[in-house]
Amino acid sequence: MYRFAPSPTGDMHIGNLRAAIFNYIRSLQDKSGFILRIEDTDTARNIEGKDKDIMEILSLFGIKWQTLYYQSKNLKFHQEFAAKLLQEGKAFCCFCSEEELSAKKEKAKEKGVAYRYDGTCEHLSDAEVIDNPKPFTIRLKKPTRVLKFTDAIKGEISFEPENIDSFVIMRADKTPTYNFACATDDMLEGVTFVIRGEDHVSNTPKQNWIRECLGYTDEISYAHLPIILGPDGKKMSKRDDASSVKWMLDTGFLPEAIANYLVLLGNKTPCEVFSIEEAVEFFDIAKISKAPAKFDIDKLAFINREHIKRASTKRICELFGVDESKVELVKFYTQESSLIPEIKAKISAIFSQKEIPSEFSQNAEILRNEILNLAQIPAEFNELKTILMEKTALKGKAFFMPLRLLLTGAPHGPELNELYPLIKSSIKEILNASK
Template sequence: MLRFAPSPTGDMHIGNLRVALFNHILSKQLKEDLIIRIEDTDKERNIEGKDKEILEMLSLFNIEYKIAHYQSDNLKYHQKMAMQLLMQKKAFACFCSDERLEMQRENAKDSGKPYRYDSFCEKLTDDEVINNESGFTIRIKKPEHNIKCTDELRGEFDYNPFDVDSFIIMRKDKTPTYNFACAVDDMLYDISLVIRGEDHLSNTPKQKHIRESLGYTKEIKYLHLPIILNAQTGKKMSKRDNASSVKWLIEEGFLPIAIANYLVLLGSKTPKEIFTIEEAIEWFDIKNISTNAPKFDIDKLRFINKEHLKIIDEMRLSKILGFADEDIGKLAKIYLEEASTIKEIKTKLDAIFGTKHTSEDYVSEVEHIKKCAQNAPFFDSYDDFKNYISTQCGLKGKSLFMPLRFCLTGAWHGPNLSDIYPYIKNYLGEIIK
């Protein structure tokens, strides 16, 4: 069983989508189910509606999964297992105030040392614990031996007890912390492989320590993907980078198939550059992913998007653009010489079908051509239509072609009118108005 575990705390990030795509691909290759776990235990950071938005986004990218569940629904299991650790003396109640812990952190910072809990409450007697009426967190005792972990990309890691520390597993409000909830849920759902970002690498020994303390012996494999960098700044993509939001990319007119193509291609060795996820399932090898952080290049995504627009079915493209006419799909592809996204193509079509406001150039010619065209019979051939307008309006050369182009396309420059006309001839009454 594999799992994708997003948090409903903001827009889906391209890094998260990349993790979801790899989970989808691997689940198909391994013939194992994929589940979605909405990690909603941090109530203060949750944003209403983001959980549904995440599931809609997964559907948009055709990421298949068996079930979607909310981590908060497993609260009773989290609490039960935390109590088990307390009863077995593998965890302890911590009554330390936030002020005391913050002072310890500041002292560690001032001395140039990493902060670690000083085990003060671990030394409390049973009577001291029972008679203390203050609220408390629950900390798991740090391991007595090194925790060894294997990453499928990076190999072996060896963490000593100091690295793992006695960390909090249950908050004062009796809700689980991230690492405890993840470790327990991975046990409950019999997860065999965890694919996630490398920013979670330090969480792996903590989660393994939790499972070992609970007596869980099944080995879970891990694969941590490198973070994605901004190609311009060389820094980690953040929420301030518009392109980091999958929602923004969709709104900008990038096709889901192209975004998925690029994110799988990013930092990977693939036999071809343009492909579908269905094709990738046949040949993709997760171990061909580089451990170096890849750089997100929006221009490269534009290129890939354009390539997918070139091969997309014309009727489907037409429907994406708000029509249901194969000719509109063919017209859209003509504009791929100067456009690379759905949004840019829509701008071209809006100029064709929208109200055309003339400039100071060719004002009289434009008005004359409009009247002639509105009274013209239907012409299947562009040359016949052009010759009719030329004869009726008495216009030739630049005085004909420039205003005619504007009347038909709403622009003074662009593709050849002879290429455009076959796909707009049935709409002339709507276009020239």
């Protein structure tokens, strides 16, 4: 069983989408199922409507989940598990205030050492706990041995016990911390494999330790994805436009192209252009590079062009708002443009009123009238060209530039003899619209 567990606090990052896609592909490979879990326990942050945004984006990418969970619905289980750990002496109440802890952290910083909780409250007697009126958190006692796990990408990873202190599992307001909620939810929901970003590597031993202390014996496997670097070679942040899935969709990249590129990124694949369904046939999480992958928007643009070319007639009509007669025209313009808005603009310019510069307007009008007066539109561009040159005596730039402007609305573009077969059946409509 695989899961994608986003926090609904902002626009989805491509790193999160990449993890969702990988988890989904793996779930299709072994048919174990895919869970969407909205981690909504952080009530301090505004999440209104963000869960719906997440679901809409996943649906756009063809990601289907068998079960939807909201983490906040599991609060009673989080509290019961915390109580169990307290009763068994595996956890303890901590009355240290934020001010006290901050002071200790500052002292550790001054000494140049990593802060570790010093166990102030770990050995309080029952009476000291019961008689203490202060609010408290619940801490899980630190492990006394090395914690290891095998990462499907990075190999075996070990954490010495001195590097994991007695960490908080329940806050003073009796809500779970991220690690505790995540660990117990994965246990409750039968998750067997988690693919997520490498920023979670240090969370994994804590989550494994939580489940072990609760007596859970089923193994959960992990793969931690290396970070994605921006064009400057630094980790992509929310300040980078391309890090936002919404920005990429709004810019005109197809969901299928974005998914293709994210699977390709830092990976060894048998081909460059594929769908998620095709990726299911060859995807191997172990082939993901251990090194960070650099985001290349030019490569994404290439992938986008290829997906426009391979799209079905129905998909083209849906994406570009055209009828079937213009589908091949859309694909033709991928030689010039990669993005949906750019291609839409070129198609629109052909079938819209044109602004013809004054130096070409007279000849453009002559050519327009001659074409409109033709009893039959020639099958080949060269035949049309010969007829028009004979009738108008125009040649060279005086012929080709006004004709190009009449047909495309642009002074530059693809060769007219290549474009002509795609527009000849609509040429009179185009000329009437260009007035």
